[in-house]
Amino acid sequence: xxxxxxxxxxxxxxxxxxxxxxxxxxxxxxxxxxxxxxxxxxxxxxxxxxxxxxxxxxxxxxxxxxxxxxxxxxxxxxxxxxxxxxxxxxxxxxxxxxxxxxxxxxxxxxxxxxxxxxxxxxxxxxxxxxx
Amino acid sequence: xxxxxxxxxxxxxxxxxxxxxxxxxxxxxxxxxxxxxxxxxxxxxxxxxxxxxxxxxxxxxxxxxxxxxxxxxxxxxxxxxxxxxxxxxxxxxxxxxxxxxxxxxxxxxxxxxxxxxxxxxxxxxxxxxxx
DNA sequence: GTAAAAGATGGAGTTGACTCCATGTCAATT
DNA sequence: AATTGACATGGAGTCAACTCCATCTTTTAC
Numbered sequence: 001x002x003x004x005x006x007x008x009x010x011x012x013x014x015x016x017x018x019x020x021x022x023x024x025x026x027x028x029x030x031x032x033x034x035x036x037x038x039x040x041x042x043x044x045x046x047x048x049x050x051x052x053x054x055x056x057x058x059x060x061x062x063x064x065x066x067x068x069x070x071x072x073x074x075x076x077x078x079x080x081x082x083x084x085x086x087x088x089x090x091x092x093x094x095x096x097x098x099x100x101x102x103x104x105x106x107x108x109x110x111x112x113x114x115x116x117x118x119x120x121x122x123x124x125x126x127x128x129x130x131x
Numbered sequence: 132x133x134x135x136x137x138x139x140x141x142x143x144x145x146x147x148x149x150x151x152x153x154x155x156x157x158x159x160x161x162x163x164x165x166x167x168x169x170x171x172x173x174x175x176x177x178x179x180x181x182x183x184x185x186x187x188x189x190x191x192x193x194x195x196x197x198x199x200x201x202x203x204x205x206x207x208x209x210x211x212x213x214x215x216x217x218x219x220x221x222x223x224x225x226x227x228x229x230x231x232x233x234x235x236x237x238x239x240x241x242x243x244x245x246x247x248x249x250x251x252x253x254x255x256x257x258x259x260x261x262x
Numbered sequence: 263g264t265a266a267a268a269g270a271t272g273g274a275g276t277t278g279a280c281t282c283c284a285t286g287t288c289a290a291t292t
Numbered sequence: 293a294a295t296t297g298a299c300a301t302g303g304a305g306t307c308a309a310c311t312c313c314a315t316c317t318t319t320t321a322c
Contacts, residue, residue, distance in 0.1 A: 034270080
């Protein structure tokens with residue numbers, strides 16, 4: 001499918017899609033100077049959305065895709081790549097801890113919002129009754 | 132305490148603190164043209180941090196604080212205020228749904244990260260052994 | 263084959279959330 | 293009283309992640 005359909009079916013804008021390409025996290029197939037997208041790209045977009053929601057930057061998403069995409073388990077790495085990979089691992093372990101923290105926070109906030117909502121509901125009820 | 136101490140003990144910068152004041156979510160007591168902060172302000176900063184992590188914008192945080200702060204349960208509301216309050220409630224209900232979605236996503240991503248980590252670990256192991 | 267719609271490109275503009283800087287004011291220390 | 297360090301203010305700058313625009317090329321419908 002072409003970019004307009006892809007935008008419609010992923011709920012993003014054409015500009016965003018081209019921007020993701022520029023950043024390097026979404027490479028379409030190019031046919032006659034026109035971008036083509038398929039099911040896999042839709043999956044990628046879903047993954048990107050989730051990762052963004054979880055607090056990943058586009059650069060971090062790029063890293064993740066680079067190191068987990070098409071990398072065979074018996075790849076021979078240079079010393080530099082090993083260094084880089086170790087850094088990436090550390091980063092993601094940090095992210096894991098961060099997300100666990102976040103899960104807890106979300107639960108706390110849901111409590112707060114619930115109470116706020118009850119308070120507002122009560123207030124509205126009263127004011128509606130009085131009028 | 133003054134702004135520097137407050138910054139140190141909340142782990143934020145003086146500029147950020149002044150910025151939050153400008154946005155309207157953190158009002159210090161002003162003594163002799165100098166800002167003063169106390170325990171309550173620390174609590175507020177913690178709440179702000181959590182809300183931000185959960186995806187709230189500063190404007191949304193402001194709304195939440197406005198409607199749940201110092202609002203007595205028997206306040207008499209104008210028609211306008213009722214309108215506004217209803218909108219705020221709707222917003223927060225949306226946010227609730229959003230956060231629940233996010234909780235699920237975080238769990239999915241943790242799976243992905245775990246697998247990615249295992250893959251990277253294996254690769255590193257192999258390359259370390261081979262050298 | 264031609265006009266209109268869709269797509270591509272490069273670059274400027276926007277938004278939210280800061281961050282930095284210059285200059286001026288207040289406070290604490292000597 | 294004077295100096296030094298902390299604080300205040302207004303405005304400019306930054307960064308990520310878009311978003312918009314003008315202009316150009318390709319595709320599609322007639």
